[in-house]
Amino acid sequence: MPESVHESLVDDLVGGLAPVRRLSPPAWRAAAWLAAVLAVAAILMPMADMDGLRMRLATPDLRIAALCAGLTAITAALAAFMTSVPGRSLRWGLLPLVPAAFWVSASGLGCLRGWLAPGTTPADGHAMEGCFAFLVGVSLPLSVLLVVMLRRACPLHPNLTAALGGLAAAAAAATLLVPFHPHDATATDLLIHAATVLGVIGLNGIFGGRLLGGGPDAGVRARND
Amino acid sequence: MFLSAVGPAPTLRVRSPGGAVALGSGTRRGDRAAMALEDSLATAMAAAQAGDAAAYRRLLNACLPVIAGIARAQGVRGEAVDDVVQDTLLTIHKARASYDPARPFLPWLRAITQRRAIDRLRRAGRRPQEVHDPLAYEAHADAGPAPNTRIEADERNAALARAVAALPDGQRQAVEQLAYAERSLEEAAALTGRSKGALKVNLHRALKALRGTLARDKEGGDA
Incomplete structure (x- = not known):
């Protein structure tokens, strides 16, 4: 192959070289994002229903669902940052699947308990609207922060990274919702949670894929032309 | 590694x-x-x-x-x-x-x-790889005339010939000499023995009659 055809591009790239600040390891950046989630939790905590939280966490399936939602947020964030760096294994994408499966299963058990135990309090429409608004309102800023952090690494598989980021943001929002959840889980409740979470993941996949992706030339070829 | x-x-x-x-x-x-x-x-x-x-x-x-x-x-x-x-x-x-x-x-x-x-x-x-695409090859439009173009032209000529044959002798001669044969008024007058004015009037009446006949034929065909 004649290497001369690439000489002008090499000249342009060398001419446009500027020192760059090396990115921190993916695990550190995931930890930084999770710290932002904790900061949001700290802001919201004074408004939490702590007595209700203690009662709900006494129920095994709600406790497991909350724990697994938190674990899903942590593992999905780590996987998103890992897959955003060239050369890292895409198998990191499998990491959040196990806690996500337990999260969904435990929430499903909550529904069954709601059907089998007649004394439980079902959620009314107003409470569900509140849950929906909470999930979207918390997911959105966390997703934006995640996209900004992820795009610095130039993900080669933007759709996968964006989907993992969406799962992390949705799971983090669901975890933060636990202290504010005014009722036990029901089928409708799980459905609206699932729809919201899938919506957040889908939107991240659509917009994050475009925001994160881009070909090799974004911002480079335009300057060289 | x-x-x-x-x-x-x-x-x-x-x-x-x-x-x-x-x-x-x-x-x-x-x-x-x-x-x-x-x-x-x-x-x-x-x-x-x-x-x-x-x-x-x-x-x-x-x-x-x-x-x-x-x-x-x-x-x-x-x-x-x-x-x-x-x-x-x-x-x-x-x-x-x-x-x-x-x-x-x-x-x-x-x-x-x-x-x-x-x-x-x-x-x-x-x-798109058209060379290896049989459907695109079959569907490609031919630049030449459509198959029915010749048939339609023959039908139009036959209808015109029938309409001209049905004209009175003076008008038919005017059409044949001035339109078909593309002769000048002088040549047509010499060949038919009619005056140039009579030929002009006959051609005018013939064209008007043909227009009416062919329009009626077309309406009948469309119906």
Whole structure:
């Protein structure tokens, strides 16, 4: 192959070289994002229903669902940052699947308990609207922060990274919702949670894929032309 | 380690900053050379991250044959290899902050190159290939006249001939001499023995009659 055809591009790239600040390891950046989630939790905590939280966490399936939602947020964030760096294994994408499966299963058990135990309090429409608004309102800023952090690494598989980021943001929002959840889980409740979470993941996949992706030339070829 | 980094080719020669190096032969000498190349590329990339232009140029030039080798191993052929090399160089530039000098350089480069090679192959696969597309070949419009053009023209001529034959003698002669034969008024007057004025009047009346007859025929045909 004649290497001369690439000489002008090499000249342009060398001419446009500027020192760059090396990115921190993916695990550190995931930890930084999770710290932002904790900061949001700290802001919201004074408004939490702590007595209700203690009662709900006494129920095994709600406790497991909350724990697994938190674990899903942590593992999905780590996987998103890992897959955003060239050369890292895409198998990191499998990491959040196990806690996500337990999260969904435990929430499903909550529904069954709601059907089998007649004394439980079902959620009314107003409470569900509140849950929906909470999930979207918390997911959105966390997703934006995640996209900004992820795009610095130039993900080669933007759709996968964006989907993992969406799962992390949705799971983090669901975890933060636990202290504010005014009722036990029901089928409708799980459905609206699932729809919201899938919506957040889908939107991240659509917009994050475009925001994160881009070909090799974004911002480079335009300057060289 | 290096073999897996550059693809399945049994032997691959890359030009390192120190000269040509044979890789993948499995010999101790080849392994040492590969390790030396790996180290030199990682060092050059670390220097490029700090803004060292000379190191960056050495790095990119050393990467050119490696990228081309990986692209070919992915199934990219011909001029598309050059496209993959260019796309990969641009991505290296854009993603250079993501390289961690504590990790080997070639897996980072291989991941970028393989991705750009797959992008290129997908784009090539989406292009229309009409030569191998029997449906497109069958559906391609012929530039010549449609099959029924001649039949319709024959039908129109026959209808006109019937309408002309049905005209009174004076009008028919005027049409035949002035329109069909394209003779001048003087020639037509000499041949038919009629005055030029009579020929003009007969032609005018004939055209009016023909217009009416053919319009009626058309309406009847459409109905």
